[in-house]
């Protein structure tokens with residue numbers, strides 16, 4: 001009696017499970033009823049985002065993007081990042097700070113001391129002409145001033161250096177949402193400079209400012225780049241639009257902006273490929289990504305990532321990129337690994353655009369907004 005009762009319960013349970021499965025499968029096939037592949041994109045930036053389905057506008061099949069529910073960590077505040085800029089520079093750029101201290105350690109400065117300073121500035125990658133120019137400016141400032149102590153001289157030298165590094169540039173990062181669309185930011189640069197890492201770090205930094213971010217993995221030449229970006233997205237609960245390996249990067253860029261519009265995010269950050277095979281090739285690839293990403297509005301920022309450790313060589317490559325797309329700001333990565341911070345002045349002069357952000361390590365929060373006062377204070381610590 002008990003056995004037959006149990007059998008009835010089991011039979012009812014099995015029937016229910018089958019009914020639910022049939023229902024779910026029927027809904028799934030219904031979403032593809034028109035035969036167009038669907039791309040699944042998590043809605044609004046949230047780790048447990050609601051998932052929406054949408055038809056693609058071309059024949060490209062975008063990969064399924066899943067928002068994994070891993071615990072999110074809290075990105076560092078802007079103040080913490082600025083402090084880091086000073087500290088890290090103080091550590092890595094020791095020699096310049098040392099020589100500055102020595103040069104301005106008495107109430108007068110010898111010719112040898114000036115020469116030492118010039119040599120150190122050249123070694124810090126300022127370039128020969130700029131280094132000579134700074135020393136000349138400092139000499140004049142010291143001559144004109146009524147400075148009589150080492151402290152005064154140090155202050156004069158510091159303020160001249162700040163003026164030089166500042167260059168009068170506007171360093172605003174254009175990541176505010178427009179009335180009808182998200183801000184669109186492209187990160188460009190030679191492979192290996194730190195583009196993908198920078199894009200991920202920037203997503204964290206903007207999330208910390210309460211912005212809704214969407215990432216676009218338009219470096220479709222390397223599967224690892226999309227994987228890397230997805231990991232960054234998961235960490236802060238930011239959705240990622242990605243294409244199949246080898247698919248058209250411009251199509252991924254377009255889909256990213258479309259998704260950003262639909263989900264009403266504040267900013268869409270698009271990581272691009274930086275294969276510097278030929279200038280024409282770069283033009284065809286990156287130029288197209290830029291044009292297509294701007295089709296639904298405009299591209300608000302083109303951030304060129306330059307690896308600080310590659311010095312003047314990196315600058316030559318950067319010039320090629322700036323001829324292909326209108327660069328609006330530079331991210332100087334790996335500043336923690338070099339004593340060549342002087343490249344900042346050289347970059348700004350050569351490209352005519354400001355350094356807006358600096359990379360200070362491989363950690364998720366090792367990205368800081370660039371500020372001339374913080375930078376020089378760090379250098380001269």
Ligand code: GDP
Pocket residue numbers: 189190191192193194195196197198225274333334335336337358359360361362366
């Ligand atoms: P991409 O090819 O330009 O996208 O370069 P990736 O983002 O893959 O970065 C290349 C390598 O540089 C990775 O090992 C990163 O961890 C490293 N990297 C990126 N930014 C920084 C930085 O600011 N400091 C240091 N030390 N390493 C960095």
